Amino acid sequence: MGNLLGNIIFLPWIKVSLILALVYLAYIDLRTFRLPDSITLVLILSGLLFNGFSEKGLVFFQDSVIGAILGYASLWLLNTLYRLIKKQDGIGMGDAKLLAALGAWLGWFALPEILLMASLTGLIGGFIWLQWNKQNHRSAFPFGPFLAIAGIIELLWPQTLQTLLLSHLA
Numbered sequence: 001m002g003n004l005l006g007n008i009i010f011l012p013w014i015k016v017s018l019i020l021a022l023v024y025l026a027y028i029d030l031r032t033f034r035l036p037d038s039i040t041l042v043l044i045l046s047g048l049l050f051n052g053f054s055e056k057g058l059v060f061f062q063d064s065v066i067g068a069i070l071g072y073a074s075l076w077l078l079n080t081l082y083r084l085i086k087k088q089d090g091i092g093m094g095d096a097k098l099l100a101a102l103g104a105w106l107g108w109f110a111l112p113e114i115l116l117m118a119s120l121t122g123l124i125g126g127f128i129w130l131q132w133n134k135q136n137h138r139s140a141f142p143f144g145p146f147l148a149i150a151g152i153i154e155l156l157w158p159q160t161l162q163t164l165l166l167s168h169l170a
Helices: 002-032 037-053 061-086 093-106 108-132 144-156 160-169
Strands: none
Touching: 002 037, 002 093, 002 144, 037 061, 037 093, 061 093, 061 108, 093 108, 093 144, 108 144
8 A cells, every 4th residue: 555655646746857857948948949968868867767667657668768769760860861951950969869758758659649749839839939039931949849848748648639630530
């Protein structure tokens, strides 16, 4: 009973801590266009450790490892292809590390939904950002806040987008 009670109290605090870290990263990225390694790398490591050693992990350890690798590799590959075509970076590697952290915490199967939500909200938010700051469509805007928001949604309400899409198809 004591262990069960400890886990019931422990897991919400882990989720709150993760949400606070993601909100803080979003704030930093909005202000500086940077996602510090001191936070993103700690989030990757802590996600792997939590899912690997806690009996109340959010996902299986192997899903966590694959999520961290695929999270980073997908945005690294996207940026590499963009750089080959445009001769400049299209996305920061801080964003890749943030997606790796989300993959480490939430597993590889959450990544497509996180990327889709972040991309859709990023299109809308990016347009608003550029209009607000009176910049043209070639100007940079931070993508980390949209990844963070999508990660929080996926943490609190897993498979939300999938459920919404499938409910409209049925």
